[in-house]
Amino acid sequence: MYVEEDLVFYNQPLVNQIEVFDFMADELEKKDYVTTGFREAIKKREQKFPTGLKLSDMNVAIVHTEAVFSKTEKLVVIKPEKPVMFRNIENLEPIDVDLVIGLILNDSNKHLEILKKVSQLFQNQEMMKDIQNVKSQDELSSLMQNYFN
Structure with missing residues (x-):
């Protein structure tokens, strides 16, 4: 079970990347x-390898760090109250991100499998519209659990 109800956060009042990562x-x-090294590792990795992606309906970030900092296989989903600035993975330009997915993976072999599932999610326009239009924590959590679990 990759997505747990209490690792899905809706309408979080986070104003920048540092707040997202600390939260x-x-x-x-x-x-x-x-x-304990996770907090700093995720910040350092984002500086070197930005994770913002510009999609047709909403911008997302897929944040992660090396497997050594994870003790389990989980996804964290954060839909901030207002978009948070990340840098675009393609051109390093700033973009406002509407959804952050954190990959917490201690098995590097599963990394590609999960990234594939995440990218399939981003290509599913109906699902992305549903995510964009959620009105509650429960709604977002159900969508993510149904998709990933």
Whole structure:
């Protein structure tokens, strides 16, 4: 089970990347799903390898770090209250991101499998419209659990 109800966050008042990463790390550390080095590793990786993606209906970021910082196989889904600026993976330009998916994977062999599933999600225009139009935490959580679990 990759998506847990309490790892899906809707309408979070996060204003920048650092807040997103600290919030994610706080939630994952509470559950003992990541090592103490996760927080800094995810920030450093994002600086070197930006993860923002411009899609037709909404912009997303797929944040992750090396498997050594993860203790389990989970996805964190954050739909911030307002878009958060990330850098575009393709041209490094700033883009406003509407959805952040954090990959917490301790098995590097599953990394490509999950990335494939995430990219299929992004290509599913109906599903992306549903995500864009969610009105509650429960709605977002159900969509993500039904898709990934």
